[in-house]
Amino acid sequence: MQKFDQNLPISDAEWEVMRVLWAHPGIHSKDISIVLADKFNWKESTVKTLLGRLVNKDAVRTKKEGRKYAYDANLSERELLSQESAHLLAKICQKDHGSLLALMMDQAQLSQSDIDQLSSQLNQRQKGAPETIACCCQPGQCRCQNPWTKQKD
Numbered sequence: 001m002q003k004f005d006q007n008l009p010i011s012d013a014e015w016e017v018m019r020v021l022w023a024h025p026g027i028h029s030k031d032i033s034i035v036l037a038d039k040f041n042w043k044e045s046t047v048k049t050l051l052g053r054l055v056n057k058d059a060v061r062t063k064k065e066g067r068k069y070a071y072d073a074n075l076s077e078r079e080l081l082s083q084e085s086a087h088l089l090a091k092i093c094q095k096d097h098g099s100l101l102a103l104m105m106d107q108a109q110l111s112q113s114d115i116d117q118l119s120s121q122l123n124q125r126q127k128g129a130p131e132t133i134a135c136c137c138q139p140g141q142c143r144c145q146n147p148w149t150k151q152k153d
């Protein structure tokens with residue numbers, strides 16, 4: 001669990017920079033600005049500020065190449081997405097995880113093969129799935145338990 005919050009939160013602006021680093025490992029800050037100038041009109045100094053924050057969060061590392069610095073992501077996109085989704089799931093009652101996934105599925109762009117893969121993943125999960133999910137919330141932070149009347153679940 002210690003690693004969990006190490007790189008969080010990655011801001012939306014920082015995430016845009018991470019995407020460039022995942023696509024082009026070892027890129028220089030000037031080239032990152034060229035990629036993002038079109039989308040956001042960011043100056044190179046803005047990109048350098050964002051890179052500095054990401055280095056402080058240990059999400060990005062630098063390497064000196066002559067007079068320039070090359071930048072690399074310390075975390076893969078999948079690792080960061082895994083941290084972000086765990087972070088999101090931790091914000092709600094465990095009993096509501098299923099409805100959150102259903103909501104995300106409604107919003108996601110899904111191909112036929114994506115749906116095939118999701119279906120087989122769900123079929124696998126069904127084999128060992130419990131009948132019900134326990135609430136682990138602080139009483140009063142969800143509707144499962146009422147801290148004042150000591151109502152049973």
Ligand SMILES: [Zn+2]
Nearest residue numbers: 093135142144
């Ligand atoms: Zn709960």
